[in-house]
Amino acid sequence: MRFFFRRLRHACFLLFGVSILAFLFTTLAPGNYFDEMRLNPQIAPETMAALRAQYQLDRPLPVRYVSWMNSVLHGQMGFSFAYNSPVAPILFVRARNTLLLTITATLIAWGIALPLGVWSAERFGRLPDRLLSWATAALLVIPDLALALGLLVLTVRTGWFPTGSMTSLDFGSLSLGGKFRDLALHMTLPVAALVLSGLPLLIRHVRAAVAEVLDAPFMLAARGHGIPRRTLLYRYALRAAANPLISLFGFSIGALLSGSLLVEVVMSWPGLGPLLLESILSRDLDVVIGGVLFSTIFLISGNLIADILLYWADPRIRTESAAR
Amino acid sequence: MEVETPQSSQNMQPLLRVEKLVKCYERQNVFGSREKLLALDGVSFAVAQETTLAVVGESGSGKSTLGFCISCLEIPTSGSIWFEGRDIVVLAESERRKLRPQIQLIFQDPSNSLNPRWSVEEILLEPLNLKGKLKREETKQRAVALMTQVGLSSDMFQRSPAQLSGGQRQRLAIARALALEPRLLILDEALSALDCSVQAQIANLLIELQRTLGMTYLFITHDLAMAAHLADEIAVMNRGRVVEQGPAQNILRHPKEEITRHLLAAIPSLDNAERPPLES
């Protein structure tokens, strides 16, 4: 338990530190939301000055940070100029959309990588394994952007899947089953892009971790006891190979909010990615900071979950006394 | 029949004298509670020059910790270790570093203590280069001399430790230790991982080196038979303390403590073929 609380404390410090950095970087970046308006001759400089004062843009940095922190702790994450609404609801909606994509993609990717990696490790060095290695290397080399665009082109040509956004225009009028189907169709392309880009790394790591374990003496001893092959592979080998894979899984969780930006933008999926992109370009600061904070929370939670899983999965990490 | 201690050790100062050595390990449990493990609980003994003291005990008796403390790999919690008249526990680190080459440790598993990626030559050259600023040619000659001294041939220079047998690796470990010209060699179960006939070879080598180089040995083992064969004196350890100590023959023929008798009874002997198995 103490272990958990210590990690939690570290996580809070980290979050605090990140919030300061995020605030600093975004506010110190040149320009602010109202710069565009300066080019517009119809808006008087006094109006702009008044607007800036209203949004506290000319107060010193630490003051702005403290007042922002204050409002965050009250659940208010600031105000978005572009959307003219509090930041929190916007973030939540977009984050939800992103999570829909990434959680599905992560589950599918791991679901494919684990058995494939184990299968490949069993046949280490032989032809089937080498073929798979080439395939994953090829996938690894193709940039995510090219993958996403490629899938987009494919679907535009064939018309099998809708080419953008999350739902059709008539989403509201569909039945429950229809809604489900519509969502699934829209999700297929972005999820496919995410899975394809994330799969090679996972497969390689699973393969490497399991291959290393398969040669261990306790595996031979288990074979000597006549333990059947499936149990050997999954209950014995995977369990022993879990350590590096759990760390990797922690990364997967950490990237749930941040890893899909490219795909979302290309496929016009209304997620956190495009929101962040717009806000950065238009200097909508509160949204940017809020988005960064959200992603960070996920990253840190991912690591925390990985640590807890490691603690649970590997008894050697729990330093208990020897039973002498 | 009592055997007298060798005359020389009564006149000269002992090379090594350990006084009330205590080593306590503290481990913090994940739940926050601290656990104390008393590995050494007031150990005292002395080793005369050019003799062998065997420290015998079961696993968990603290004998390996003793070896680590004396070779400066661990700092004792309290007590003193007098080496050539100086207490190495209270020395500053810089002074202690100068003393380290004089006390060398040979480990049980030579495959773990030799870098598998280095060749035999590189393994030997490392301590030689550390020791002095000899020229390359002289260093090479010294390396060849060391190999010959331990019974290895110099055409093994380019091999890696993995290509050597267990006995050869242990000889290499001894050669590496000798490169620093130590006065005291601590052998921590150095023979235990070897085959029986190889143990005899290495034991002979150790006897030879003691004779020619005047080495002093601290022989840590659980094998009382080999200890009795190699040692002048035996110290029996149990739970961090020395419970019995004396000349080897006395310990063998007239053991006083229960644990010593226990260890003696556990020695497997070929003669058991005629005797029924001993009951403990």
Added chain:
Amino acid sequence: MVPILEVQDLHVSYRSSGEASYAALAGVNFHLMPNEILGVLGESGSGKSTLATSLLKLLPSNGNISRGSILFEGKDLLCAPAGELEQIRGKRISLVYQEPSVALHPALRASEQVFQVLAAHESAGKSALRQKTRQVLASLFPKEADRISNSYPHQLSGGQRQRVLIAQAIACGPSLLIADEPTASLDSTTQKEILGVMRTLRDELGLAMIFITHNPALLAGFADRVLVLYGGRVAELGLARTVLSSPKHPYTRALFQSMPQILENTRDTRKTKLPVIAGDSSAAQLPLEGCVFEPRCPDRMEDCREREPAVVNLGESHTVSCFKYGG
């Protein structure tokens, strides 16, 4: 009585990368009767571990059984299909692997590891199997079975881990137990304990056992017969009390002489050099022709370099492969 195991003319070789194969076992013959303990005496390079793994066909991918047969209860294991072998391993023939610190799965509790062996071979329900797991562990840990059951390998001492390995091996009630250096990494008192455990198992469960070690003293008072392995061949084979007290093969004699017999010697032989066998027994040095022991043999003769000696029967089921006695 029919032997439970008969090994005939077993030849096993390994292919090393690129180079030619080298023979780990070259013509091993012996048999084992039910309820008998056969001690296999061999040092590194003798092929003893190869013998253990090839009896269950568990050789690594570069190992190859080129000739011979292994008859277990009359059936040749080398001809058995893979599925049948999986059934035999752990259930009828068990292997107690060496090095208990690495032979147990690091992340599974002791009870789980024994349970898995039972689950692999017996078709009873889970609770019945758990009950049996408790029984097996209780028989090996009379005092602290519960604590050991819930412990992980890294929390156990060497002797305790060894007992867990033995528990795994006997869980399904095999008729043959192969123990490969089970006491190698243990201190002498624990060694004696484990030997006692194994003897009790033999007496109570009627197991036949093959006990592989490099230390001849362990076999005294323990094994019924002793087989001496050198260079992949059987040097000597006979009743334990005969082989251990009056060995005939030069290797066996030299091996026994090189051990410090500290209790038996009346003179003070301390710090004198032990008579050793010159050279090394690592496989790279074995001659390709003639007797394998010839380069190191103190009694070598002319014939020894040219031909391999045949097996000579010295009577009382004591055989030796040496030209000194004929061959």
